[in-house]
Amino acid sequence: MDKKQANFSAMDVHEMRFKRSFRGYNEDDIDNFIDKVIEDYGTLNREIDRLKNEVDKLKKGYR
Template sequence: MSLTPLDIHNKEFARSFRGYDEDEVNEFLDQVIKDYETLIRENKELQTQLISVEERLGHFANIEETLSKTIIVAQEAADEVKNNSKKEAQLIIKEAEKNADRIINDALAKSRKVAVETEELKKQASIFRMRFRTLLEAQMEIIGSESWNSFEEAAATREEI
């Protein structure tokens, strides 16, 4: 059990023959009572402040824990977004490569088709030129033949008539 200011105030000492001066002892006890009351008051105030500070500390500890959890969740979300972005980028690249291959293959097929058509047109032009030359040569032969001369003479005779 702790000593209270009232205990100090009510304390009585036995008197002895050559004891202390009673007024001096009472004065000292009064000073002890005042100091002790002051210490008790300060102790209560400090306990109240301590409780307040502990409550604030608990509040800040909760905030810190919440922030830590939030940061972890945000980091996980960022990692997930990053991973999804990488996967999406890979899919886009694969799709682009497929499209590029398809476009190249289509262009090669068209190029081959044009080359085949060009060769075919060259052959047809050569055949046409040969046929045309043959036709011209045949016509030149007809023009240079005897029957053409007789035809010219007959036409000239008709004109004279």
């Protein structure tokens, strides 16, 4: 099975900055969206770690 790497880490998303432009997007909306994405990354990473640990425990049980 191929392991796919994420394009961005939670820190990459957190540190992302966008150029300002005339008639651009609302900065507060962007900041709020990025905060939610960072939370989701954290949740997903914790779930991945939990599942990896569970797989390791199950593998040990079959040896």
